[in-house]
Amino acid sequence: MSVDTLREEQALRRATDHLVQVFAGTHSAEHVEGAVETIHRRFDGHPVRDFVPILVERMVRRELAEASPEATGDLRPEVAADTRPATAVKTPSDDIGDIPDTGGSNSPEATRPARIQLARVRGKGFLALGVVAVAVVAAVVVVNTGQEETPSPPPLTTVRGVIGSEKKAFFEDPRVQKALADKGVKVEVDPAGSRQIATSIDLGRYDFAFPSSAPAGDRIQRQRHVSAKYTPFSSPMAIATFQPIADLLSKAGVVKKGPVLTFNVDRYLELVTTDVQWDQLTGNTVYPVRKNILVSTTDPRTSNSAAMYLAIAGYVANGGTIVHGATAEKNVLPLVSQLFTGQGYTDNTSEGPFKEYLTVGMGPTPMVWIYEAQFVDAAARGQIKPGMVLMYPSPTVLSEHTLVPLNASGDRVGRLLSTDPELQRLAAEHGFRSGDAAQFAKVTADHNVHVATDLIDVVETPSYDTLEHLLDGVAKSYG
Incomplete structure (x- = not known):
């Protein structure tokens, strides 16, 4: 895999994660991921790749904003096969004159040097190079237009959980709350004894249960007929x-x-x-x-x-x-x-x-x-x-702190706690061991706490x- 291809895939993953957060209230993660895959395929064969992730994100955002979940259903690649790409990206058969005028720096006067240069290149017989330059100019138009917009923060989805009391300080940490809000989530928690969570708490009021042990988590899974679970940290x-x-x-x-x-x-x-x-x-x-x-x-x-x-x-x-x-x-x-x-x-x-x-x-x-x-x-x-x-x-x-999601919102919190680097770092600052052992070692060293390393x-x-x-x-x- 080339470096450019790797960069494009990484940029698409970031764009997909952001879109999943933005549209969490109206579209499932699978729906969003399917839309990204479908639109991305539209750009197969285009030689200029620098702006493809940007264009894909903008097109998917527009499509999801216009469509309701009932209207679109499960957006698999074959369902949305007739989705048209943005007109700003041209194929070799498209006409140069179709580049939209947007005024200001993107006005006909501003783009005239590029057109003149294209004419000179075409006069020398380098048609393919001219097509590549058109694609670059079109992508720059889209990027410049996007820079004039102030991206709105993702809407906050409130997710409620019942947790073991030893995790209360973690969820009340303003840094944790901000890290979750940056992902579009506001988490509200009630502390309780872990055995209470597994035996007597009414879990129907919550989106996730987060006791402090695997046995309690297993009991909740059986009772609620839930197959998924997360163990973001342990102690x-x-x-x-x-x-x-x-x-x-x-x-x-x-x-x-x-x-x-x-x-x-x-x-x-x-x-x-x-x-x-x-x-x-x-x-x-x-x-x-x-x-x-x-x-x-x-x-x-x-x-x-x-x-x-x-x-x-x-x-x-x-x-x-x-x-x-x-x-x-x-x-x-x-x-x-x-x-x-x-x-x-x-x-x-x-x-x-x-x-x-x-x-x-x-x-x-x-x-x-x-x-x-x-x-x-x-x-x-x-x-x-x-x-x-x-x-x-x-x-x-x-003690393996086991999060049992009770619905899709709870599952989203479980995934974030298990995979988000900032939340994992903050978990270490609150004394929990996670997948990143170096973070925990740094916290204990910084505060001179002698802990068992092995x-x-x-x-x-x-x-x-x-x-x-x-x-x-x-x-x-x-x-």
Whole structure:
């Protein structure tokens, strides 16, 4: 493929994306793409290619503006085969005198030197060269005319979604809102616990659902009979704590120091099952309180982050294998229930306990179960104070933020979040890992956050049904 051909294809792709956004309210993306393909074929064989993408965009824009979706239907190439090209582009058989006069710089006087030159060339017998020059002059006429117009911004389509609360800051970011508006979209979101989204939220009011895990997304897909889904970013589960607590647990064999702090879940569960309290740890002078050593989580009855905590604990309690089947569920349920019921009150979303961690300190919440993205985002905002550190449970799970489109508008948001470079960059600034690992690495380096670069000790979550059985069992243990 030549460089010129590649440039033309790239320009056509940009034009097509823009037209899809402009006419999103009246024409499907397939309709617009079919129109572009049809018009583009009209220019096959023309030797001058520099202005073909511009001409194609203008012709498609005019055609779509004049036609309603009911009138045009599905614009496949064969349906629109009689669409005529703009008269500004001439074939070798067209008459030079048909070039339109537009006044000003495009008046007959202004174009007379080009006509005289064409006459001289034709007099020397170079007819083909004369035809090429006519095509160039015609294209310049169109370009100059277009430059006099101020392009209107694409109309905004309001799209509503229900999201996991940890993504609230991302969608409220003015830069994210502008990046979406530039694509013709205004997104309005309501935060909720991811398990609530999958089980109790009325999704009929929304264009997309965006929980924080693949199992919740799969449940929504089955319920709503949706085949499409997007995973624009992800985040491993982590523990926010304080350096004195990490040092104390290191002596107890729970925390291992290294490039990042790792939290041995197996050793932690030993302390929980033997009811060891903080003030019983050897040499504890930093947090000598009489209460059980527990990681603070969200409410497992509503929140995905708590479900991910349960998945990890269940895996370890099940001898290092994913919980599956009634027998395994029954065996691990007493232990995993203890991890939650011993905490007392728990919040519905991960935003609550992490906010308490940031503002109150280690008193009520020495260890908080969070998404890694929350800590990175807080660091980027300047909210991480000296002594606040991040630990990675071993093993951990990767929370795949799964967007399930409920209609065409929701699908459009899913595609934008997954493919738009600016939105991917902003997702990294909010702590999420996306397809562009370099962006995430830059954000963490800029804000001096020590994160796990290679996620090795990662386990899969149980099936949605198994996880639901365990969560129902934990809910019953609350009494």
